[in-house]
Amino acid sequence: MSILYILIPIAIVFVFIAIGIFVWAVKSNQFEDLERHGSDILFDEDEPSKRDKQ
Amino acid sequence: MGNCYHCGEEIPAHENRKVMIDGQSRAMCCAGCEAVAQSIVDAGLSNFYRYRTEQSDKIEPPTKEQLNELLAYDLPEVQQEFVAEHETYHEAVLTVEGIRCAACAWLIEHQLGALEGVVRVTVNTTTHRLVLQWQPDALPLSDILTHIQTIGYKAVPFQPGVEEADYKKQFQKYLIRLGIAGLATMQVMMFAVGLYFGVFSDLDEEFRDLLRWTSMIMATPVILYSSLPFYRNAIIGLRAKHLNMDLPVSIALLLAYSSSAYATLTGTGEVYFESVSMFAFFLLLGRFLEMRARRRASEIGSNLLKLLPAKANLVSNVGSIELVAASSLKANDKIRIVPGDTVPADAKVIEGESRFDESMLTGESYPVSKRLDGVIYAGTVNREQVVVAEVLRDRNHSVLSDIVRLQAAALDQKPKVAIIADKIARWFIPVLLIIAALTYTTWLSIDANEAFWITLSVLVATCPCALSLATPTAITCAYANLSQLGLMIRRGHVLEALAKTTHVVFDKTGTLTHGKQQVTEFRCYRRDDIERAKQIAHSLEAGQHHPIAKAISRYCKEQPILPATDHQTIVGQGVSAVIDGQRWYLGRQKWLDDLGIKSSDLYYGSNAVLANDTIAIASFDVGDALRSDVSSLLGKFKKLDIQATVLTGDDSESHYLTLLSAGLKRDNYHGGQLPEDKLSHLKSLQAKGHKCIALGDGINDAPLLAAADCSVAMGSGTDLAKVSADTVLPSNKLSVLLAALELAKRTASITKQNLGWALAYNLFIIPLAVSGYIAPYFAALGMSLSSLLVVSNSMRLLKTK
Numbered sequence: 001m002s003i004l005y006i007l008i009p010i011a012i013v014f015v016f017i018a019i020g021i022f023v024w025a026v027k028s029n030q031f032e033d034l035e036r037h038g039s040d041i042l043f044d045e046d047e048p049s050k051r052d053k054q
Numbered sequence: 055m056g057n058c059y060h061c062g063e064e065i066p067a068h069e070n071r072k073v074m075i076d077g078q079s080r081a082m083c084c085a086g087c088e089a090v091a092q093s094i095v096d097a098g099l100s101n102f103y104r105y106r107t108e109q110s111d112k113i114e115p116p117t118k119e120q121l122n123e124l125l126a127y128d129l130p131e132v133q134q135e136f137v138a139e140h141e142t143y144h145e146a147v148l149t150v151e152g153i154r155c156a157a158c159a160w161l162i163e164h165q166l167g168a169l170e171g172v173v174r175v176t177v178n179t180t181t182h183r184l185v186l187q188w189q190p191d192a193l194p195l196s197d198i199l200t201h202i203q204t205i206g207y208k209a210v211p212f213q214p215g216v217e218e219a220d221y222k223k224q225f226q227k228y229l230i231r232l233g234i235a236g237l238a239t240m241q242v243m244m245f246a247v248g249l250y251f252g253v254f255s256d257l258d259e260e261f262r263d264l265l266r267w268t269s270m271i272m273a274t275p276v277i278l279y280s281s282l283p284f285y286r287n288a289i290i291g292l293r294a295k296h297l298n299m300d301l302p303v304s305i306a307l308l309l310a311y312s313s314s315a316y317a318t319l320t321g322t323g324e325v326y327f328e329s330v331s332m333f334a335f336f337l338l339l340g341r342f343l344e345m346r347a348r349r350r351a352s353e354i355g356s357n358l359l360k361l362l363p364a365k366a367n368l369v370s371n372v373g374s375i376e377l378v379a380a381s382s383l384k385a386n387d388k389i390r391i392v393p394g395d396t397v398p399a400d401a402k403v404i405e406g407e408s409r410f411d412e413s414m415l416t417g418e419s420y421p422v423s424k425r426l427d428g429v430i431y432a433g434t435v436n437r438e439q440v441v442v443a444e445v446l447r448d449r450n451h452s453v454l455s456d457i458v459r460l461q462a463a464a465l466d467q468k469p470k471v472a473i474i475a476d477k478i479a480r481w482f483i484p485v486l487l488i489i490a491a492l493t494y495t496t497w498l499s500i501d502a503n504e505a506f507w508i509t510l511s512v513l514v515a516t517c518p519c520a521l522s523l524a525t526p527t528a529i530t531c532a533y534a535n536l537s538q539l540g541l542m543i544r545r546g547h548v549l550e551a552l553a554k555t556t557h558v559v560f561d562k563t564g565t566l567t568h569g570k571q572q573v574t575e576f577r578c579y580r581r582d583d584i585e586r587a588k589q590i591a592h593s594l595e596a597g598q599h600h601p602i603a604k605a606i607s608r609y610c611k612e613q614p615i616l617p618a619t620d621h622q623t624i625v626g627q628g629v630s631a632v633i634d635g636q637r638w639y640l641g642r643q644k645w646l647d648d649l650g651i652k653s654s655d656l657y658y659g660s661n662a663v664l665a666n667d668t669i670a671i672a673s674f675d676v677g678d679a680l681r682s683d684v685s686s687l688l689g690k691f692k693k694l695d696i697q698a699t700v701l702t703g704d705d706s707e708s709h710y711l712t713l714l715s716a717g718l719k720r721d722n723y724h725g726g727q728l729p730e731d732k733l734s735h736l737k738s739l740q741a742k743g744h745k746c747i748a749l750g751d752g753i754n755d756a757p758l759l760a761a762a763d764c765s766v767a768m769g770s771g772t773d774l775a776k777v778s779a780d781t782v783l784p785s786n787k788l789s790v791l792l793a794a795l796e797l798a799k800r801t802a803s804i805t806k807q808n809l810g811w812a813l814a815y816n817l818f819i820i821p822l823a824v825s826g827y828i829a830p831y832f833a834a835l836g837m838s839l840s841s842l843l844v845v846s847n848s849m850r851l852l853k854t855k
Contacts, residue, residue, distance in 0.1 A: 004261065008245075008268050015241050015272065022233040026226050036179040039156040043105050 058083035060091045060206075062109035075100050086113035090206035094161065097168070097205075102161045108154035113206045119394065121203075124196040126365040127211065131379030133195070136211040143173045143187045146195070149357040151208040153182045158207070165205050169193060181353045184209060213359040213777070221349040228283075228345060232338045235280040239331040241272045246328035259321070266318040269327040276331045277311045280338060299479045299522045302486055306513050307334060313510050323507050326514055329833065333519050336841055344526040347533040354537075355544035355782060359773050364449075366398035367391070369442060380432075380449055387445040391436045393599070400452040401443035403428045408438040409601065414752035414772045415453065417703020417727070419563045419678040420571070421601055433753050433772075438599040457729050457753055461778050464733055464761035474550075474802075475525040478809060486516055493824045504826065512823040515833040516816045520840040524808030527848035532801040535851055540787065541766075541794050545780040551764035552798035555696055557744040559736060559758065562702035564751035565768055566788075567678040567709065571601045573609035574679045577657060578672035587672035589613040591664055594621075594629050594640045602661050603629070605676045606640075628662065640664045643673075680709055683789045685716040690792055692717045699739070700724070701732045703754050732758040749791070751775050766791065801851055808844045815840045 025031070058065055059073070059080035071082040073091040082088040090113050094102055126132055138145045153159065159177035162184065166175045171193030176185045188198060202209040245265045252262055284300045284307065291298035310326040317323035364380035369388040380398035383389065388404070391397060397410070409421035412434045421437045424430055430443060432452040449455060493512050497505035532549055560566055578584045592610035595603040618631040628641010639646060643663045657663045657673035664672045691698050699722040700713060710723060724735065736758055739746055748755070748762035751771030759765035759778040767779035768786050776782050783790055819836060822828050 004264060008264065011241065011244075012268060012271060015237055019234055019237055019275075022237070023230050026229050026233070031226075031229060033178045033180045036156045036159050036177070039105075040160075043157070043160045044101060 056081055058087055058112070059103070060087040060110055061112040063112050075103055084112070084114075086115040087206075089113075089115055090204065093204045094165075094206075097165055099161055099164055099205075102157055105157035105160060106155055107157065110154060110158075110206055111152040113152075116203050121200060124199045126377060127199065128194045128196050129365065129377065129379050131381055132365065137195075140187075142189070144190050144195075145185065145187045146211060147214070148184045148186060148199075148209040149212045149360070150177070150182055150184050150202070152206060153177070153179055155179070161205060162202065162207060166198060166201060169198065169201060172198065180350075182357055183353075210360045212357055213773075214356050218349075218352060218356060221345070221352060225345060225349055228338070228342050231280040231283070232335070232342050235276045235331065235335040235338050238272045238276045238280075239328075239335045242269050242276075242328045242331045245269045245272070249325070263318070263321060266325050266327075269325065270315055270318050273311065273314075273327040273331050276334050277307060281307055281334045283341070284334075284337070296476075297480055297483045298476050301479070302483050303337065303522055305487075306330075310510060310514050313506070324510075326510070329514055329837065332838065336519060337522060340523045340526040340530075340845075343530040347530045348543075351533060351537065351543040352545075355542050355776075359776055364396075364398055367395075383445050383448060385445055385447055388442060389445060390440065390442050391430075392440050393436050393438055395436050397430050397432050397434050397436065397443075399432050399449050400446045400454075401430050402446055403430060403441050403443050405442035406440055408436055408441050411435040411437050413563045413569060415457075415703075415754055417561065417563045417752060417754060418706075419567065419569070419704060419708070437601065454753060457756060458774065460729060460733065461756040461760045461774070464757045465778065467761060474805060475522070475809065478521070478813075482521070482813070486513075489516075489820060489824065497826070508823070508826045511826075511828050511833055512820065515819045515823040515828050515836065519837050520812035520815065520844045521809065523841055523844050524812055524848075525805055527845050528801050528805045528808060528851060531848050531851035532797055535797055535853075536794060539793050539797070540783070540785045540790050542782045542784060543780065544776075544782065548764050548780050549798045549801050551745065551780075552747065552795055553802035554745045555747050555764070555795065555798075557697045557699065557739055557746045558691060559699045559701060559732075559739070559746055559748045559762065561732075561750035561752065561755045561758070562700055562709065563678060563704060564771060565749050565755075566684050566700065566713070567680050569678065569751065569770065571605040571676055572679055573605050573674050574677045575660075575675040576609065576672065577660065577675075579656070580671070583671050585613070587664055589616055590633055590638050591640055591672070591674070593618050593633055594631055594638060594664075598623070598629065602674075602676045606662060606674050609674070637667050638664065639666070646670060677708065680712060681786070681788055683787065685712070687788050687792060688713070688716040688718055694795070696795075697744075698722060699735075701727045701735055701758070703727055703752075729754045729757050733761055736761055747791075749788075750779075797851070804847060804851055808847055811843060811847070812840060 030037075056065060057063060059075070060082060063083050065081055065083040069083060071085070071088045072079045073082055073088055073095060074080075075091065075095055080091070082091060090110075094100060133144075133146075136146055150162070153162075156179055159179050162177050163175050166172050166186070171189045171191075173187040173189065174185075175187075178184070186198065188195070199209055245268055248265050249257070249262065249269070251257070252265075281304075285304045287298060287300035288304040291301060307330055310330045313323070314325040314327050314330070317325050366378055366380045366383055367390040368376045368378045368383070369390050370376060375390055383399045389398065389401060393408070403424050403426055405426075407423070407425040407428075409423050410430055411421045412431065413419055415431055415433055424441070429446065430441075432449060432454040490509055490512050494505055494509040497508050529549060533543060536543060536549075563569055576588075578587050588610040591606055592613045593616040595607045595610075596615050598604065598607070616633050618633045621629070621631040623629050624641070624645070627645040628639060630637060630639045630641075632638075639649065639651070640662055643657055643660060646663055646665050651665045651667070652669045657670060659675075660673035661676040662674045663670050664674075688698055698718055700718060701724050703726070705726045707725065713723065714720060724731075727735070732755065736746055736748065740763070745763045748758050748765045749768070750756075750759050750765070751768040753772050753774045755771075756774045756778040759767060759775055764781070765779040766781050766783050767775040769782060769784035770786050815836070819828070819833075823833070
C-alpha cells in the first residue's frame with residue numbers, strides 16, 4: 001500500500017498541470033468562440049486565386 | 055425550376071442566371087446572389103461552397119446610395135466613436151450580418167486577408183463579430199466594408215453595451231474559478247471513495263490521514279479561490295443590511311471546510327471536503343450558466359445597435375458640398391438633405407420643399423410637408439425632394455437630444471424587481487442560524503464532544519444548495535427558450551418583471567401598425583378590370599415621390615409598366631397620362647367629380663380613384679395598416695386579465711375603432727401624447743400599483759421604454775428605442791410577446807416548485823440532523839439528489855410548446 005505515497009502526489013501534480021493549461025487556455029481567449037475553430041483544420045488554404053495569376 | 059445555389063431560395067421563372075463554380079454551372083436566383091457568387095469564385099475562394107454547412111442569405115445588390123453611405127465611416131469624427139488607434143494600425147470591432155457557419159468566417163478572413171493594408175482579421179462566429187486591424191493610410195475603412203459586401207455580408211460598427219467589457223472579464227474569471235473547482239472536485243471525490251470504503255472495511259489510520267491530507271490540499275483552492283464571489287456577495291449584502299442567499303452558502307462552506315481542516319490536523323471527527331467542493335462546483339456552474347446566457351443576450355442585443363454615422367452634407371459659401379460629421383454642425387451652417395437622409399440637426403428650410411417623416415419623433419404616421427421657413431427636426435427623415443436648410447441650433451440642443459436626456463433620467467428611476475429567492479433568504483437564513491445555535495447549546499448539555507459535529511452536519515445537510523440553484527437554472531433555461539422564440543433580452547430580470555405584468559402600454563405608429571404607408575384596400579367592382587386597373591395604376595404612379603403614389607406602385611409592382619405619354623401631375627390632386635390611346639386619371643375622388651367623371655362616388659372615402667375620361671373603375675385605400683396580430687393579441691390580454699393602453703403621438707383617430715372592437719377600453723386610448731406625457735402617464739399607472747410592459751419603436755417612446763418595468767422595442771424601431779428597452783423584438787411579431795408572457799409565468803411557477811422542493815427537503819432533513827442521525831455521506835447524497843431534481847425540473851423550460 002505504500003505505493004500510494006508516490007501515486008497520490010503524482011495525481012496531484014497532474015491536476016495542477018491540468019489547471020495550469022486550463023487557465024492558459026481561458027486567458028488566451030480560447031473559449032470565446034466554440035463553434036468556429038473546431039472546423040479550421042478541415043478547411044484548406046485557398047487555391048491560387050485568379051488575381052494572383054494575372 | 056430548382057433552387058438558387060447560393061441562397062437556396064426558389065428561382066423565379068423569368069430568371070436565367072448561371073455562375074461557374076468548380077467547373078460546374080450553377081443556377082442563381084437574382085442579380086445579388088449572382089454577383090456575390092461570381093466574386094467569391096474570382097477571389098479563388100470557391101471552396102467556401104464545399105465547406106459551408108448552411109445556406110447563405112439572399113442578397114439584394116447594394117445600391118449606389120448604400121455604398122456612398124459607407125464613405126461616412128471614414129470621417130475622423132465618426133471613427134472616433136469606435137476605432138482604437140495603435141502605433142502602426144487602427145483596430146475596430148464590427149458586427150457582421152449573414153454569418154451562418156464556420157465557413158463564412160473562413161471566407162471573410164481570406165477575402166479581407168488578401169487586401170493590401172489589412173493587418174489582421176478575426177471573425178467570431180458565436181457573437182457574429184469581426185475584429186479588424188488595418189492601416190488607414192493604405193486602405194480606407196469604407197473600402198474594406200465594401201469588400202465585405204461584395205461577398206454577401208454586411209459589416210457595420212455598432213454600439214457595444216456598457217456592461218459588455220465587464221461581462222467578458224467576469225466571464226473569464228468565472229470560467230477559471232469553475233474549471234479549478236471542477237478539476238479539484240473530481241480529485242477530492244476520488245479520494246472520498248477511498249475514505250468511504252474505509253468506513254466499511256478497516257482503513258489504516260495512516261492511510262486515512264493521507265487521504266484526508268490530500269483531500270484538503272485539493273479542496274483548498276476551491277474554498278479559497280473559486281468560492282470568493284459567494285463571500286463577496288454575502289459581505290455586500292450584510293453591508294446593505296439585508297440577508298441574501300450567499301450568506302448561508304458562505305457560512306456552510308467556510309464552517310464545513312475549517313472544521314474538516316481541524317479534523318484533519320487533529321486526526322478526529324469527520325471530513326466534508328468532497329461535499330464542500332461539489333457544493334461549490336454546482337453553485338458556480340449554475341451562476342456561470344446564468345451569466346453566459348446574459349452575456350450572450352447582451353452581445354447579440356448590441357449587435358442590433360448599428361452605429362449609423364450622424365453625417366451631414368455641408369454647403370459651403372461657394373456652393374460646394376462637403377461630407378462632415380453632424381456633431382460639428384453649428385448654428386447658421388447650410389446643409390443639403392437628399393431624400394432618404396436623416397436630418398442631422400434642427401434646421402429651417404431655405405430652399406426647396408419636401409415631406410418629412412416625423413413618426414419617430416411625434417408618432418404622426420403621415421409625412422409632414424415642409425416649405426420655405428418650415429422647421430425640420432433632427433432625427434426625422436426626408437421622404438421626397440432635395441432641400442437646403444439652415445441649422446438653427448447645434449445638435450446638443452436639438453429636440454432629439456432633449457428626449458435623450460429625458461430617457462436617461464427615466465432610466466435612473468426604473469423600478470427594481472424583487473427577486474423571490476432573496477425574499478425567501480431573508481427569513482430562511484435567520485431561522486437556519488437559530489436552529490443551528492439551538493442544536494449546539496442543547497447538545498452541549500447532552501454530549502459536549504459531539505455538539506460541534508452535529509451542529510456542523512445540520513449546517514451541511516440544510517445547506518441551501520438546491521435553494522440557490524432554484525432560480526439561476528430556471529432563468530438560464532428560460533433565456534435559451536426566449537431567444538428561440540425571437541425575443542432578445544438586453545437587461546436582467548426581464549422574466550421576473552414579465553411574470554408580474556398587469557398592464558401593457560403600446561405606442562401606435564410603428565408598433566401596433568407597420569409604420570409605413572401601404573395599400574390597405576383595393577376596390578374594383580368588375581372582375582375583368584382588376585389586372586388592367588393595376589397595370590394602369592402602376593404605369594401612372596411609377597417614378598412619383600408622393601407617399602400615396604409610392605404605396606400604390608409597391609402594391610402593383612408585379613404588373614408591367616405600360617408606355618405612357620403626356621404625363622401630368624396636378625399637385626394635391628393626382629396624376630393623369632395617356633396610355634394605349636386613352637387618358638387615365640388617378641387621384642382624389644373630389645378631383646374626378648370636378649372633372650365630371652361618372653360613378654366616382656362609388657369609391658367615396660378612398661385616397662385614390664382610378665378612372666378613364668368617362669368612368670371610374672377602381673380605387674386604392676392607402677394608410678398605415680395595423681399589424682395582423684393586434685386584434686388577437688388584445689383579445690388574449692383580456693382573457694389573461696391584463697389591461698392594455700395605447701399612447702400615441704398623433705392626433706388622428708385612425709384605427710381607434712378597430713382597436714376598440716378588438717377589446718381596447720375607451721378610456722385607455724390617448725392621442726396627441728408628447729414623450730413627457732407618455733412618461734407621466736406610465737408613472738401614474740405605476741403609482742397605482744400596476745406592473746407595466748411598454749412597447750414602442752420611436753425616439754418619442756424612449757423615455758417611456760426606459761421607465762417601464764419591462765420594455766420591448768420593435769426590431770424595425772429606431773436605435774434610441776432599442777437602447778432604452780430591456781428587450782428587442784427583431785421579428786416585429788407581437789404574438790411573440792404572448793408566448794414570452796406565458797413562458798415568464800411558467801418560469802415563475804417552476805422557480806416556485808424548485809424553491810418549494812428545496813424548502814420541503816430542508817424541513818425533512820433538519821429534525822434528523824438536529825437529533826444526530828445524519829451520517830456525512832447521507833447528508834452529501836441528499837444534497838446532490840435534491841440539486842439534481844431542481845436542475846432537471848428547470849430543464850423542462852427548454853421545451854417549446
